[in-house]
Amino acid sequence: MSNVYILGGLRSPIGITNGIFKNILIEDLASKVIKDVIDKFKLKYIEEIVLGNSVGGGGNIARLCxxxxxxxxxxxxxxxxxxxSLESIAIGYSKIAAGLKDLILVGGVESTSMEPTRSYAKNHPKYSKNNKEYKVAKFSPENYDELVMIKGAERVAEKYEFTKEELDKYAIESHKKAMKARDSKVxxxxxxxxxxxxxxxxxxxxxxxxLLSKVKPILGKGNKITAGNSCLTHDGVAILVLCSEKYLKDNNIKxxxxxxxxxxxxxxxxxSPEAALYxxxxxxxxxxLTSDDISYFEVNEAFAVISALxxxxxxxxxxxxxxxxALAYGHTYGASGGIITLHLLKALEVVKGKYGIASIASAGGLGVSMLIERI
Structure with a gap:
């Protein structure tokens, strides 16, 4: 297998649903970042683009972008x-490692502000005059539940005996770290x-x-998951450049x-939050390796319980x-894996760390983790 490198990448600012990017089409948002990546890394040719997306309008959004x-x-x-988007990096990595490609753009795009309304077909058993639309996809064979992700986080909080106060502290810490990063312009x-x-x-x-002590649990009194220790939904794009060792040599790049x-x-x-840990x-x-060998971890904290776990x-x-x-920046669904990867690269660069791990838990109980080495 050939070595695979990340030249770097860019992300958009992250906007809340119906916020700063509410009127920008996803292809316009993504193409701006793609063009900026091409300019930044002086890319002369690109062989393929692989992008993640979760709540778009269907079709091949990457091709449109x-x-x-x-x-x-x-x-x-x-x-x-x-x-x-973390899996898009895995696919790009696999193609280059197998010698099939030398330069691929990967990442993800998401506009929750323009998420289309989903409707049941009339033949669907759940369809009725009073039940035509749904918001959240079905992630397991059991009965459909729009609160499935929140209930999963609540089960994990209960299983590992985390208190609401513990989870709130992770949320506060996430915002404080993000404020420091913003103000330092790192x-x-x-x-x-x-x-x-x-x-x-x-x-x-x-x-x-x-402030967080006043936020009521989403699933009612006695529970621990609140809007304060969960992420909001957001709009954003992350694009990264993957390349082979041959590409580095041909272009005299280290x-x-x-x-x-x-x-x-x-x-x-x-x-489902356990999947990142697995x-x-x-x-x-x-x-x-052990956790002591890893300089930094970037984990998508859709819920504070993930970081706590x-x-x-x-x-x-x-x-x-x-x-x-994500408790501070927000969860851009299909773009979140790319965003945490970019943050991980920056963390390794700043502290001159050797190994880093990016990890994400996904709906349906799936987890993806990537190990990166700073050369």
Missing amino acids: SLNADLNIPSYTIDMQCAS LSDIIAPINGIINDEGIRDNINER GSFRIVDFEESAGNPDY SINVLLKSNN INKKYNINERLNIFGG
Whole structure:
């Protein structure tokens, strides 16, 4: 197998649903970032584009985005829900490692502001005059439930005996880290401005324990998951450049980050936040590493319980999401894996770390984790 490198990438600012990007078509948002990536890395040719997307209007969104960026090249879309863009990196990695390609753009695109309304077909058993539309896809064979992800997070919080106060602290810490990263501009060189916008919309400067203590549990009294310790939904794009060793040599480029390995896991769909932990466990074991060997972890914290769970297992709080996570920035679904990868590369660069892990839990009890080495 050939070595595979990440040259780098860019992401858009992250906007909340019906916020700063509410009127921007997903292909316009994505093509702007794609063009900026091409300019930044002086790419002369691209062989393929693979993008994740979860709640778009269907069809091959990656192809639409590439054509909108004036690129008539093979492009296709991956839907693995929350893990879509991280899996797009895995697919690009596999093709280059197998010697099939030398340069591929990967990542993800999402506009929750323009998420289409979904309707049951009249032949569907759930269809009725009073039940024509639905919001959330079905993730397991059991009865459909729009609160399935929240209920899964609640089950994990109960199983591992996390308190609401513990989870709230993770949310506050995430926002504080994100504020520090924003104010120091440490992420500025990986953010592609959109219509002059450079700042992420979801970071809350006034968040505190007193404020979160007043937020009621989503599933009712006695539960722990609230809107304060869960992410909101967002719009955003992340695009990364993957290349072969041959591409580096042909273009006289020194590689900075090498993809070492990927692992996917499948757990209980009723406890979906656990899936990130499972995939990290397998990734470390298969590469004969321990958590102590990893300089930094970037984990998509769709719920505070995910960060709490991983920190409880590995005691890595000082090495976990050092720029803040999805609790502050938001969850862009199909683009989130690309965003946490870009943040991980920046973290390794800043502290000159060696190994980093990006991990994400996905609807249906799936997890994806990637091991990166800074050269």
